[in-house]
Amino acid sequence: MAAREYQLEIDAVDATLVSIEKVLDLPKLRKQAEELEVEAGVPNLWDDPEAAQKITSRLSRVQSEIAKLSGLRQRVEDLPILFELAAGEPGGIEDAEKELDAVKKSVSELEVQTLLNGEYDDRDALITIRSEAGGVEAADWAEMIMRMYLRYCERHTFKVPFSSIDSVFLTASAGTTNQVQEGFYLFGVRLH
DSSP: OOOOOHHHHHHHHHHHHHHHHHHHTHHHHHHHHHHHHHHHTOTTGGGSHHHHHHHHHHHHHHHHHHHHHHHHHHHHHHHHHHHHHHTTSTTHHHHHHHHHHHHHHHHHHHHHHHHOOSTTTTSOEEEEEEOOSSHHHHHHHHHHHHHHHHHHHHHTTOBOOGGGOOOOOSSTTOEEEEEEBSOTTHHHHTTO
């Protein structure tokens, strides 16, 4: 196996992150966060709970994006130092490689997010699974598919309220609709 060119990999990750930062416009995000903090600080904010929920939700998402971008930027900047320090430690290179791979994965996931710029891409998603005709076997199959999606949501830290899970799968026309919440760009990702 050929030796990895760490600096080339780091440079490639850095270049990708720079383009992501340009697309997401970090200064604009910071300005949005400041404006939303002012809106969230209004004393009578909760007089209209629906509007308050929208403001605080948007603020949370913007702050999360800022934190994610800043954290990734710091991790990318730390990579060369990490490899320099790892060279003198037993097992250090393996740890540094793991961090490099983890940073590459995180940047790649963020890159996909930047492609999701449709009107509804950042909203919650609904998953509807129906067995329709087919009897008990079809209902069992629909239940297995639902469990697969629920596990996917768990692994990606998406929330699915328990009250939205209808597991009455004993009739031929049984089905379920689950609302997947509190994950960024759920509708855009479409859970695939």
